[in-house]
Amino acid sequence: MSIFFSTFLLAMAVSVYCCLLCRDRVRSDDDDTGAAAERARGGGTIAPFPVEALPPAYAYVVGSSEDGGATAASGGGGRECAVCLGAVREGEMVRRLPACEHVYHADCIDRWLAAHRTCPLCRRELDPGKNPPDQLPV
Known part of the structure; x- marks a missing residue:
């Protein structure tokens, strides 16, 4: 009986x-295939956009000239952040993209730009080398 039990445990x-070894090999093959496909597309990884190249974040004010004319009466407090789809409320920290002038929550757009180099709304390419319009040399 003990020989049968020992053989059973050894087989298990x-x-x-073997199951663990095969599972790790399949994961490794998937990773290699994904990396090969990325190289075939001519890419590698996209470097994150340097957020420090953007104008500084500021507190949002409903109805101001920087608001683009949106008022609290026009739909619940002004703009909507296209990243989180939440309303931008007065006093929240926002950031304006210089390429297209779209406004987002500062935290939301910072996370977006860590993985993309375009505006989430209009997909306009952002260029960190260009000076934002409000920071041009005089």
Whole structure:
């Protein structure tokens, strides 16, 4: 009886080991295939956009000239952040993209730009080398 039980345990241990080994090999093959596909597309990883190249974040004011004319009466407090789809409320920190003038919550657009180099709304390419319009040399 003990020989049968020992053989059974050994067979189970070998089976578990083989399953784990095959699973790791499949994951490795998937990673290699994804990297090869990325290289075939001519890319690599996209470097995050340097957020420090953008104008500084500021507190949002409903109805101001920077608001684009949106008022609280026109739909619940002004703009909507296209990243989180939440309303931008007065006093929240926002950031304006210089390429297209779209406004987003500062935290939302910072996270977006860590993975993309375009505006989330209009997909306009952002160029960190260009000076924003409000920071041009005089």
